[in-house]
Amino acid sequence: MTVTTITAVAPRRFQMTGPTVPRLVAGLVILALWEGVVRGFAPDFVATPTGIVLAFPRVIVSAPFLAALAQTLGAVAEGLAIAIVFGTTIGLAMGRSVLADRVLHHYVNAFYAMPMLVVLPLFSLWFGYTGAARLATVVFSAIFSIVVSVGDGAHSVPHDYLEVAHSFRAGRICTLFEIVLPASLPYFLAGLRIAAGRALIGAVVAEFFTAIGGLGYFILFNSRTFHDNTAFVAVVFLAAFGIGFDLLTSWATRRFLPWYRRDEAAE
Amino acid sequence: MSITASGIRRAAPAAAQGGHIVVRGLTKRYGALSVFEGVDLDVAEREIVALVGPSGCGKTTLLRCVDGLIPAEGAVLVDGEIVREPRPGIAMVFQHFGLFPWKTVYDNVAYGLRMAGVESAEIARRVPQFISLVGLAGFEKAYPYQLSGGMQQRCGLARALAVDPRVLLMDEPFAAVDAQTREILQFELLRIWERQPTTMLFVTHSIEEAVLMGDRVVVLKGRPSRIHEDITVDLPRPRSRATFTLPRFAELRERVWSTLMSEAKKAEFQVGP
Numbered sequence: 001m002t003v004t005t006i007t008a009v010a011p012r013r014f015q016m017t018g019p020t021v022p023r024l025v026a027g028l029v030i031l032a033l034w035e036g037v038v039r040g041f042a043p044d045f046v047a048t049p050t051g052i053v054l055a056f057p058r059v060i061v062s063a064p065f066l067a068a069l070a071q072t073l074g075a076v077a078e079g080l081a082i083a084i085v086f087g088t089t090i091g092l093a094m095g096r097s098v099l100a101d102r103v104l105h106h107y108v109n110a111f112y113a114m115p116m117l118v119v120l121p122l123f124s125l126w127f128g129y130t131g132a133a134r135l136a137t138v139v140f141s142a143i144f145s146i147v148v149s150v151g152d153g154a155h156s157v158p159h160d161y162l163e164v165a166h167s168f169r170a171g172r173i174c175t176l177f178e179i180v181l182p183a184s185l186p187y188f189l190a191g192l193r194i195a196a197g198r199a200l201i202g203a204v205v206a207e208f209f210t211a212i213g214g215l216g217y218f219i220l221f222n223s224r225t226f227h228d229n230t231a232f233v234a235v236v237f238l239a240a241f242g243i244g245f246d247l248l249t250s251w252a253t254r255r256f257l258p259w260y261r262r263d264e265a266a267e
Numbered sequence: 268m269s270i271t272a273s274g275i276r277r278a279a280p281a282a283a284q285g286g287h288i289v290v291r292g293l294t295k296r297y298g299a300l301s302v303f304e305g306v307d308l309d310v311a312e313r314e315i316v317a318l319v320g321p322s323g324c325g326k327t328t329l330l331r332c333v334d335g336l337i338p339a340e341g342a343v344l345v346d347g348e349i350v351r352e353p354r355p356g357i358a359m360v361f362q363h364f365g366l367f368p369w370k371t372v373y374d375n376v377a378y379g380l381r382m383a384g385v386e387s388a389e390i391a392r393r394v395p396q397f398i399s400l401v402g403l404a405g406f407e408k409a410y411p412y413q414l415s416g417g418m419q420q421r422c423g424l425a426r427a428l429a430v431d432p433r434v435l436l437m438d439e440p441f442a443a444v445d446a447q448t449r450e451i452l453q454f455e456l457l458r459i460w461e462r463q464p465t466t467m468l469f470v471t472h473s474i475e476e477a478v479l480m481g482d483r484v485v486v487l488k489g490r491p492s493r494i495h496e497d498i499t500v501d502l503p504r505p506r507s508r509a510t511f512t513l514p515r516f517a518e519l520r521e522r523v524w525s526t527l528m529s530e531a532k533k534a535e536f537q538v539g540p
């Protein structure tokens with residue numbers, strides 16, 4: 001009945017509460033089914049929602065978990081930073097130079113489409129079972145989506161801006177940094193969002209594969225030792241990463257790029 | 268030239284100004300499409316020439332050629348030098364404003380000065396003066412999306428004026444604003460020009476604006492277009508709202524209008540290019 005009152009006073013609120021209630025109910029139903037099925041039919045060690053919730057406070061302050069979290073996020077941050085610097089550079093070159101585009105286009109697209117799993121054996125061969133193999137996987141996973149989107153952005157800079165720069169006798173390098181780069185920003189942000197997701201997958205998969213610590217290994221180790229609930233706490237963190245990264249980028253965009261309004265640029 | 272708090276004042280000796288445009292036999296083709304052919308045009312120092320013509324006749328293209336943005340057959344000279352690339356001292360106000368959305372009003376106005384290599388102390392001195400000259404004081408930190416169309420156009424005007432050009436190329440600078448703002452901006456520009464007369468090639472769709480602003484009105488028309496008429500506007504300066512009421516103003520407006528209309532009538536009966 002609370003909902004009805006709100007509807008009468010402020011109809012717009014109803015649009016938000018409307019889908020939220022069924023959504024929550026659906027979530028609860030799924031969780032309840034999971035709980036019921038596991039309790040009824042599965043062995044004790046299999047994770048249950050209540051088990052995960054109960055494990056949560058213990059796990060998130062435990063030293064192994066925190067160390068694993070720091071390792072994985074550290075590698076993702078480092079790898080993303082490398083991918084951003086080099087990906088943006090290559091993307092700008094491809095977007096603004098016909099020669100660079102001709103030379104690189106097919107290779108970039110081939111690597112972009114390639115599953116990172118196939119390069120993992122190579123990386124672990126080249127870098128050993130070390131953090132370097134993980135870092136290489138993260139960079140490999142993230143860089144091509146940045147190259148492709150920045151390339152598209154740099155290629156489709158509105159001619160009007162370039163004409164103004166030309167008219168005021170701006171140099172090539174100056175135009176690249178002052179016009180092409182900011183004009184490509186919406187594309188860059190779109191690419192970054194994809195890159196961040198892929199970077200995380202890359203890090204975790206590399207940890208599964210090389211067993212070098214981090215959240216991936218944490219999950220692997222705990223599930224192999226029948227600590228399913230503990231493993232699932234890490235899974236929940238990985239799932240939250242996407243949401244967290246999204247919030248972080250939109251906060252940073254509002255804070256540092258006030259001119260860029262997503263509602264207008266979004267397509 | 269020196270700028271004072273009261274605005275811009277002409278201090279440089281007349282000879283130092285320059286800004287003489289000479290266009291000879293200019294022809295521009297895009298593949299099979301011939302935009303204009305054999306255009307000859309002279310604009311004297313400090314003269315305002317209004318360029319009118321039907322949409323698509325090549326007015327913007329002609330300005331681009333004079334600015335050195337695009338190549339064409341024939342010759343464009345400014346103060347005796349051939350224009351092949353954009354040159355210092357020639358500034359354009361764009362039909363599409365051309366403001367950078369990621370720069371504030373201040374940074375947009377400073378852009379031309381920075382590209383011209385003006386030192387930063389000088390930029391910090393000049394930019395606020397030109398911002399207040401076009402009536403945007405208080406909006407230094409605003410981004411273009413926070414401005415109305417008319418304010419954006421003023422910002423583009425300030426950016427062009429700030430580089431202290433010998434030649435101003437204006438491409439329908441007031442087309443995007445409402446009638447009242449347009450009138451305000453016209454008289455503001457005339458006021459700025461009285462203080463600091465620069466050579467202007469002024470494209471407009473408005474016959475009244477052409478007669479009000481110009482020392483001459485040049486009519487470009489045909490397919491490919493040519494300069495069809497070159498009408499001297501012998502109205503006294505400074506021009507003001509009173510200019511609209513002069514009988515001579517009405518005569519000149521009719522003359523430009525009938526030149527353009529004969530084209531429009533013909534175009535009605537012509538199908539295709």
Ligand SMILES: Nc1ncnc2c1ncn2[C@@H]1O[C@H](COP(=O)(O)OP(=O)(O)OP(=O)(O)O)[C@@H](O)[C@H]1O
Pocket residue numbers: 297300302320321322323324325326327328329362
């Ligand atoms: N880059 C280009 N490639 C091919 N054709 C072009 C190009 N730029 C302009 N044109 C053509 O040249 C002609 C003149 O265009 P222009 O923009 O100069 O017209 P305009 O007189 O400024 O028109 P308006 O009054 O509508 O602004 C048009 O027919 C246009 O299609």
Ligand SMILES: [Mg+2]
Pocket residue numbers: 326327328362438
């Ligand atoms: Mg035009």
